[in-house]
Amino acid sequence: MKKMEKESKNKNHSIERFTKAWAIFIKNPMGKTALIILSVFMLMAIASFFVPFLGPVYHPMTGTDPNITYSTGPSLQHWLGTDFIGRDLFVQLLEGAKVAFIVGLSCAFISVVLGTAIGMISGYAGGIVDTVLMRVADIFMVLPSLVILLILASLWELSIWVIIFIIAIMRWPSVSRIIRSQTLSLKSRPFIEASKVAGASDLRIIFKHIMPNVLPLAFLYMTFRVTSAILVEAALSFLGFGDPGQVSWGMMLQWVWSSGHMFQAPYWLLPPGICISLLTLSFYMLGRAMDEVLDPRLRKEEEGA
């Protein structure tokens, strides 16, 4: 009986902790704004999954309105208008939101996981391992990712997943640099020595003691990586080297440019541009707000009293 009481108390405790963390996050105006914008985009991305049920006319890539043969402005039937072959722009915008999330999040995830692991190992091991890993990081860091992507994309038709993977591979070094420097300072802190004294192995120290300390930083960089991945993919698509079978915001901009509607169809040009800016901005703000929640040292003392 007493045990059950205790368990429920523990459970309440973790819920309480979550609500407190949530309170810190939501109190931050940046966090609040980011969350509102992101949830709107999230809704758009989710909505894109339901568009096909409206009929083949609304397919973002192949669905053309048979009655329209040129670009039209907003109307009841096509909320944002259509492009030059009669495809619905609003549907394309929804699809673009989905693609932006996929590109941004998976790129960020891959590059941050890679960067954090390499940074921690490099910083902790030191010596020759550190030198080799960091020189490799230097090499990757000076490679211009967009140019390399352009070259690769002009040689082969890259699918969206290959593009994601390449961006991620190009983007880990700066994360690992930051994580390495953090690891270097953590390594000389007494609690690392204390866990050595307790008999912990190197891997255990890296993943149990150093990782939780660098995780806030890694998360922070993850949100920044999301931003840069979305931008790179948009740039690539705008230049015409994106996945040709995939609608994205950058692709919409490419179509508006290549079809010569740049200055004739603001209803076509502006939405994807604004969406790209807003989404990247809100991911950045999310990162800043999250940093405060994830790092217990930044929390107010009263929280645990």
Place this chain on the structure above:
Amino acid sequence: MVKAVNNISFSIDQGCSLGFVGESGCGKTTIGMTLMGLLPENASILKGDIIFNDKNLTRFNDEKWRAFRGKEISMIFQAAMNALNPVIRVDEQIAEVIQIHNPQMSNADVSNQVKKMFSLVEIPEDRLRDFPHQYSGGMKQRAIIAMALACAPKLIIADEPTTALDVIVQDQILKEIKKVQKALNTSVIFISHDIAVVADVCKDICVMYGGQIVEKGTREEVFKYPRHPYTRALLGSYLTLDSYDDITVPEIREAPDLITITRGCSFSTNCNCKSQKCQSQTPGWVNLSSTHQALCFEEVIHKEKND
């Protein structure tokens, strides 16, 4: 090459306590780190053995050390404030030590053991899940002691465990250590520059100077009848209400340079006796009783005694 610690020999029995006193940089912590196998990369053991329960620790490889540390010998650090990982809950950190050495132990058993340790060092159970920054300095030090004790080691090295704590908390922590030592029959090596602390806890005392033990004996012998000039100076620097008549307060002079001193007594530059012999010859051990020894020349000891 610097011989940070030279010619050290001591032994400690199960359940006993041994204290090392000396000034900063005399090699106290180096001894502790050597016993843990955690010497910095640019340091090495040139000669000698460390025998612990018939095992020669100097022959251990990394793997063996890892299984050994924390289980047989553990350490209480001087910087308790920083010896806990700031982003991991305290109970998890103590549980980790237990899990490292008993990987087959069930989670319930581990958490029971953690609770036992916390009640031993008198931290209330509802503070178990706190983060280190929510603890006070004394509580952190208790948590560190609980961590050091988690696997019931046979020897604990306490490296200035009460530095940076105020005297009341200091007293509590010392009592805690003594209580725990009695309860678990653990041996304790106490490293401190605070004579009062060492006198409080330890039965045997080693006084260190310049990387060497210069005088060793029981607590009473060393404190009541100090024979080595350095010990006398050290005790003289410690102000008490009932002052020692025969001890003069020493002036502060520089510690010996361990690189340049190759001959003679390492204390000779600071010693009051100023005999020619001290600069040319290395002193040997003088037996004063069966337990009391000093690293000095017989005539110097007798001269000082008669002064």
